[in-house]
Amino acid sequence: MELSLWTYEGPPHVGAIRIANSMRGVHLLLHAPQGDSYADLLFTMIERDNHRPPVTYTTFQARDLGSDTAELVLNSIHAAVEKHKPQVLLVGDSCTAELIQDQPGSLATSCGLSVPVVPIEMLAYSRKENWGAGETFYSLVRGLLQSRVPAPGTEPAPRGGQPPSVNLLGPSSLGFRCRDDVREITQLLAQMGVRVNVCAPLNASPGDLLRLPDADANVCLYPEIAGPSCDWLQRNFKQPTIKTVPIGVGATREFLAEVAETLGIEYAPDATDSRLPWYSRSVDSTYLTGKRVFVFGDATHVVAAARIAHEELAFEVVGMGTYSREQARAVRTAATELGLKALISDDYLEVERVISELQPELVLGTQMERHIAKRLGVPCAVISTPAHVQDYPARYSPQMGFEGANVIFDSWVHPLMMGLEEHLLAMFRDDFEFNDSAQPSHLAAEGVAKRSENTAVNDSIHSEDADAAAELTWDLNAERELRKIPFFVRGKAKRNTEKFAADTGVSVINVNTLYEAKAHYSR
Amino acid sequence: MSEAVLASDGDRSPVVTVERGQRAVFCGLTSIVWLHRKIQDAFFLVVGSRTCAHLLQSAAGVMIFAEPRFATAILQDRDLAGMADCHEELDRVVEELLSRRPEIKTLFLVGSCPSEVIKLDLNNAAGRLQTRYDGRVRMVAYSGSGIETTFTQGEDKCLAELVAANSGRTDRESPALIIAGTLSDIVEDQFQRIFDDLGIGPIAFLPARSGDTMPIAGPHTRVLLAQPYLTETAQALKGQGAKLLNAPFPLGAEGTLLWLKAAADEFGVTDSLFNEVTAAPLARAKQAVGYQREKLRGKRIAFLPDSQLELPLARFLARECDMNVESITTPFHDPQIMASELTLFGDHPDMIEGGDLETRLDHVRQLRPDLTVCGMGIANPLEAEGLRSKWSIELIFSPIQGFDQAGDLAGLFSRPLSRAAQLEV
Ligand code: SF4
Numbered sequence: 009m010e011l012s013l014w015t016y017e018g019p020p021h022v023g024a025i026r027i028a029n030s031m032r033g034v035h036l037l038l039h040a041p042q043g044d045s046y047a048d049l050l051f052t053m054i055e056r057d058n059h060r061p062p063v064t065y066t067t068f069q070a071r072d073l074g075s076d077t078a079e080l081v082l083n084s085i086h087a088a089v090e091k092h093k094p095q096v097l098l099v100g101d102s103c104t105a106e107l108i109q110d111q112p113g114s115l116a117t118s119c120g121l122s123v124p125v126v127p128i129e130m131l132a133y134s135r136k137e138n139w140g141a142g143e144t145f146y147s148l149v150r151g152l153l154q155s156r157v158p159a160p161g162t163e164p165a166p167r168g169g170q171p172p173s174v175n176l177l178g179p180s181s182l183g184f185r186c187r188d189d190v191r192e193i194t195q196l197l198a199q200m201g202v203r204v205n206v207c208a209p210l211n212a213s214p215g216d217l218l219r220l221p222d223a224d225a226n227v228c229l230y231p232e233i234a235g236p237s238c239d240w241l242q243r244n245f246k247q248p249t250i251k252t253v254p255i256g257v258g259a260t261r262e263f264l265a266e267v268a269e270t271l272g273i274e275y276a277p278d279a280t281d282s283r284l285p286w287y288s289r290s291v292d293s294t295y296l297t298g299k300r301v302f303v304f305g306d307a308t309h310v311v312a313a314a315r316i317a318h319e320e321l322a323f324e325v326v327g328m329g330t331y332s333r334e335q336a337r338a339v340r341t342a343a344t345e346l347g348l349k350a351l352i353s354d355d356y357l358e359v360e361r362v363i364s365e366l367q368p369e370l371v372l373g374t375q376m377e378r379h380i381a382k383r384l385g386v387p388c389a390v391i392s393t394p395a396h397v398q399d400y401p402a403r404y405s406p407q408m409g410f411e412g413a414n415v416i417f418d419s420w421v422h423p424l425m426m427g428l429e430e431h432l433l434a435m436f437r438d439d440f441e442f443n444d445s446a447q448p449s450h451l452a453a454e455g456v457a458k459r460s461e462n463t464a465v466n467d468s469i470h471s472e473d474a475d476a477a478a479e480l481t482w483d484l485n486a487e488r489e490l491r492k493i494p495f496f497v498r499g500k501a502k503r504n505t506e507k508f509a510a511d512t513g514v515s516v517i518n519v520n521t522l523y524e525a526k527a528h529y530s531r
Numbered sequence: 532m533s534e535a536v537l538a539s540d541g542d543r544s545p546v547v548t549v550e551r552g553q554r555a556v557f558c559g560l561t562s563i564v565w566l567h568r569k570i571q572d573a574f575f576l577v578v579g580s581r582t583c584a585h586l587l588q589s590a591a592g593v594m595i596f597a598e599p600r601f602a603t604a605i606l607q608d609r610d611l612a613g614m615a616d617c618h619e620e621l622d623r624v625v626e627e628l629l630s631r632r633p634e635i636k637t638l639f640l641v642g643s644c645p646s647e648v649i650k651l652d653l654n655n656a657a658g659r660l661q662t663r664y665d666g667r668v669r670m671v672a673y674s675g676s677g678i679e680t681t682f683t684q685g686e687d688k689c690l691a692e693l694v695a696a697n698s699g700r701t702d703r704e705s706p707a708l709i710i711a712g713t714l715s716d717i718v719e720d721q722f723q724r725i726f727d728d729l730g731i732g733p734i735a736f737l738p739a740r741s742g743d744t745m746p747i748a749g750p751h752t753r754v755l756l757a758q759p760y761l762t763e764t765a766q767a768l769k770g771q772g773a774k775l776l777n778a779p780f781p782l783g784a785e786g787t788l789l790w791l792k793a794a795a796d797e798f799g800v801t802d803s804l805f806n807e808v809t810a811a812p813l814a815r816a817k818q819a820v821g822y823q824r825e826k827l828r829g830k831r832i833a834f835l836p837d838s839q840l841e842l843p844l845a846r847f848l849a850r851e852c853d854m855n856v857e858s859i860t861t862p863f864h865d866p867q868i869m870a871s872e873l874t875l876f877g878d879h880p881d882m883i884e885g886g887d888l889e890t891r892l893d894h895v896r897q898l899r900p901d902l903t904v905c906g907m908g909i910a911n912p913l914e915a916e917g918l919r920s921k922w923s924i925e926l927i928f929s930p931i932q933g934f935d936q937a938g939d940l941a942g943l944f945s946r947p948l949s950r951a952a953q954l955e956v
Contacts, residue, residue: 009578009604009620011627018585041644043558043677046586048908058915060908067554070647070678084553091889103580104644104678107611132580133608357598 014356014376016331016394020130020140021102022047027144027233028098029061029181030209034148035094037085039077039112040102042067054397055182064088066105066112073108081112082119089123096152096214097123098144103132124214126151138232138306139334141180145209146236152217157244172271173203174250175223177237178230179210184309184393186210188406189229193254196409200275202267209233221245225270229253229408231308232335255312257282257320257413282410284417288321296321299424302368303328304351304359304377305392307335309407311342313372313391316416318346327351327366329359331374356380367499370424375399387423480506482517489519504529547864552887555906556836556862558677559685560641561590565928566689566738567600569713572636573742575601576628577675578621578653579643590924600635602628606645617651618659625660635668637742639689642674669742671696681862683760683838683927686713690737691763697747698771705749706735708794709768712758713738715930722781722933725791728808731798737764748773753797755790757781757932759872760839762865779871781932782840782940783847784816789875812934819938824852826945833858833895835905836886837923842869844904844926846876852941857900860886902944919947 021038025047028036038044045065051057066084068077089097099116113127128147130140176193179186187210194204205223206216220226220241227250228238238249248270254263261277268275279285287293301323303313307330317323329351330339336352343350351362360380363371371381371388375396381388390399391407405419406412482490493501501522508525509517560583563575577583584603591599604624609615621640629635638660640653653672661670673692675685690711708731710722719736726734735746748754750772756765757780765775778793779786788809795805832854834841841861848854860883866873873879883891895903895918902919910922921944931940 009610009615009617009624010607011602011624012581012584012605013599013602014588015581015584017581019581021582022585041558041677042554042556042681043560043586043644044582045555045908046557046561046589048555049906050589052908052911056911058911060912065553065555067552068678070676073648073678087553087889103582104648107645107648132582133606133611136581 012355016354016356016374016376017137018047018050019103019132020135020137020143021100021132022050023137023140023142024098024100024128024130024144025051025061025063026137026141026181026183027148027209028063029057030179031212031214033095033213033215034062034098035088035092035096036061036063036098036100037081037088037112037116038063038065038100038102039081039084039105039110040065040067041069041104044102044104050182054395055400056397057181061181062092062094064092068105077108078110078115081110081115085112085116085119085121089121094123096148097121097125098128098148099125100128100130100144101132102130106130106132124151136332138332142233142236145178145180145233146240148209148214149217149220149237150240152214153220153241153244156218156221171201171203172273173205173223174267174271175205175220175226175247176207176229177226178228178232178234179207180230180233181210182393183210183230183233184306184391184395184399185405185407185412186230188404189408189412191404192406192409192411193227193229196254196260196264197267200264200268200273202271202273221247223247225250225267227267231338232306232332253308253312254408255309255412256316256416257284257410259312259315260409260413282413284320284410284413287417293321293421296323296421296424299323299370300326300366300368301370301372302326302363302366302377303391304330304371304373306330306374307332307338309392311338312407314342314346316413317372317420320413321417321420323370326368327362329353329362367503369497370420372420387426389420389423480509480515480517483519486517486519486522489522501526546881547866547884548881549884550860550886550890552885552890554681554836554862554885555888555908557590557682557906558586558644559675559680559682559688560586560643560677561682562675562685562689563587563601563641564591565713566686569740570637570738570742571740572634573600573639574628574632574635574637575639575641576625577601577603577641577643578646578651579603579606579641580645581605583643583645598632600632606649611649617649618656621651621656622660622663629664629668637669637671638664640670640672641689642672642676642679644676644678647674647676647678669696683758683840684863686758687761687763690761691767693738693745694748694764694767694771697745700747703747704733705752706733706746707731707751707753707798708734709737709746709748709752709754709773710734710757711737711754711761711764711768712756714757714932716740718930718933718936721935725808725812726794729791729795729798729800729804731794731800747771753794755794756868758840759843759865759868760863762863762868765868777871779846779875780840780843782843782937783851784813784820784934784937785851785875786843786847787816787932787934787937788813789871809934816934816937820851820941823938823941823945826948827941828853829855830901830948831855831857831898832902832904832944833898833900834860835891835895835903835909836860836862836883837904837906838927839863840923840926841904842872842876842879842882845879846872847940848944849876849879851937852944854944856880857898858894859883860891862886902947919951921947 028034029051051061066080099113116125126147128144179190190207206219225248226238228234241247242249250266252263252266254260264275301317303310310330314325314328317325325346328343331354340350356376371377371386372391374392375394378388405415505522505525509521514521567575610617640657642653657670657672671692673688737746739745748768748771752773754768754773754775759780776793778790781787781790841859845856845859849856864884904921904923907922907924910920913920930936
């Protein structure tokens, strides 16, 4: 048993629903109790879909368990096929159904349906949502294409005269900004004369999946979802996989170069492709230098974000990690390159602990880290699922490609600017025209209660690190001086000073101690 | 597929038809989302799967608190394959939890579909853990599973178990009146003031705000249900000698008045005192509902199954807001608890208990009512089909009972209509 307060990922069958909901003409028959139908709201409320996900829940109850749940499965299958007339029926279990072992997949394949059936195995007690999505997509691809795999040794047919084409694999319902990423990447490829043969699973039909082998290569846009499918297509249809994930200016240029090399065409980099490089070099951005950032989320977005933070914005990445054990290796490698040890954990309390220890100035994370950051009063931008309704914006806002880089520049720098604005307010807090009890406009009330001037001094000094503070005291002048330090480095200054005081045997911290510590740590 | 099961009294003969099929109602675990806010020193530990954990957090939506007072002990392959002893594992998880949260006074072990299918006996576990933590934490086990309960029934199971756990206790006085069913604090306080003014007391609310002040029913205790989904809780209270008062539910001016009147009559409050105490808030309620009635009059409404509040809400909207109720489906219908509602409602459409999702959706598409009350997952799809909706979970989370909320309650239904009327895009 594992104690879980908030989870980053849902169960694997939610991944299966994501695939079914991405596609057209696919219906999922899920053997599940009625409560599992909560999954509908993920799609209709968070992603604002205008239809129910294409899923039929068998909704067995306790009283069905004694009798014949298999019959219930069969009835549900026939009703679902009759009602929704899918081109392909996916059939699987949720966690509870897995325990009663009705084998709905075999029931469906052997009951003489006119529709092709693809059974899926969801391993509810060891796997999670992203794995479930990847596995479901793979089952569909393999299920539909297996009979068309060319015999070993067959050379792929020459594709005379046709423009080069690729498949975009991995974008899915409830993925992070997939809708806009697809548009952006399709556009960039078109500029190079590369056609998108099929984009899947998002908006694809089973018929589209049958056309996958027509492309010259597969772009593995989201490895979490498309990894197993790309590997299988490469093995069986000799389609090369383009693996660079085009998030960030550098990665996008590398991606286009990889596409060009794979397809044997020209790619001429254009220095004006994105505004990020210039925005980042303009003097206004100098203050971004060395901003301490913490990065957490799914592997794809974390690896990309860490690279952008380091190479394209000149931040200092002070910590990074992922909730996905399956994809941990990529994150570990990227962390090592930055001299860090990756945090691999799906325990959000541990993530919170690490963030509060590291005291970053910006958190790039998921919905969970957004809440953690809000509590700690640290600016935050969301870069990965799980995300909430506000991260499915109405406007065009890709993460991928050159426009994606522009979007990233804006959305990461904006919270920092708000933080800076707050700092200016803080600098003038003793000014008679400024009121210290005013709330910063971009932070919600959570955790940042209004307080009076005096208690604010004491709070900011004594609230954290209670043990250390127990032996050390700050004299009044030192406290006042500490208050003058900008809020976003105040915590660090306080920690450093206390450590310095402890190391040098000082028990009462005065203004001198503060500046000696500053000098000591600025070496 | 359908069977008519109940033809109730007399000439009106409303028919309740049970319809089997696919359902899309939350399971009873969902009630933890409001129960944990109410019982402030309790922790709810679901013994279940990742699905259960995901359901809870999806239903809780954006309410991410520093550390929530609910969690899931997620069963793993090792537990199911018998490599780990589930009871030992549970003991370990509980120990981890309680050492982190020393302020917790009541620990609910909440059963789920997986724990029930593998026959993990949580009552037994609660007994064992009680011995270990006696005097420090009270252990209560109940089922919130989706194979046993829908949505609000989770609260019923929880409260019934709390009542049962108190059986035989004599260390505290039994109150004269127990108000059963979670209400917002603000509504509780309003009712408390009214009962004080009526001279009825001592009264107690179930659930109480703290785990160890749950009321103990006795032979002189009367019970008023504030929520309609408390079938088993009512039984449990009756089992301890308490008397259940028949009343409609305190929704709307009229519902609230009759609900209070049931208590007033039982406790021999004079008509003049009753009128004196209720006159002003009743007038306010009527006035507030009146504003909304102008927007709701003649509008057609349908209810898809969700919270078991369907019938009392329909009665309020029909009688006080002049709406035309065209269809009611409810997840579970208890004819005894609903007796006063049915009488008050009079001519109402026949009802469906349970309901097959696709059939019910097709029915709504065919009716094309002005407003459909439905679960959260269905609201946007209906809107996209040009059908106005009111997602009913808001009716569970918002204060809607009592005189001073009657206008707000009507407002929840008029807002989607006003909004649709105003939008030009
Ligand atoms: S329906 Fe059952 S398995 Fe699903 S969330 Fe509810 S208790 Fe858990």
